[in-house]
């Protein structure tokens with residue numbers, strides 16, 4: 001008997017449909033996992049000064065971090081002395097150091113939607129804080145004298161360059177200098 005029997009074909013068609021359906025369902029489940037892992041990228045090395053004085057406010061900026069799921073990110077800075085800036089949307093923050101030394105400033109970002117998703121610390125910027133002599137008070141761009149001399153000068157006088165910053169005394173007016181017991185320099189005639 002060579003009559004064709006159609007039934008097995010129907011069965012086979014049905015049996016093909018089942019794996020296709022299973023595959024589709026698996027794909028649906030899998031496709032949800034295909035979403036990128038939730039992570040925040042590393043921001044740039046902080047830009048800012050490489051040196052400063054004690055007590056001086058130094059501003060640093062960073063940028064370039066993003067959340068893999070497109071959320072907003074926040075930044076913070078590690079100041080290298082065990083302290084941190086607060087988390088914030090701003091890409092900049094300022095710091096003043098109380099003691100001299102070299103500090104490593106780094107930046108980090110996190111996801112605002114899921115704050116536990118925190119990125120890596122950036123490359124660090126070294127900042128050298130010097131043992132600054134306190135700046136002389138007064139108007140150093142007007143009249144200058146040395147603590148060791150009775151003469152006062154215009155700030156532009158060549159003698160001023162020879163006065164060490166530790167010995168500088170500054171005055172806003174001639175009267176102020178004279179009142180302090182100083183007399184005018186004969187070269188710059190203030």
Ligand SMILES: [Zn+2]
Nearest residue numbers: 067069071111
């Ligand atoms: Zn996120």
Ligand SMILES: [Zn+2]
Nearest residue numbers: 153157185188
């Ligand atoms: Zn002078």
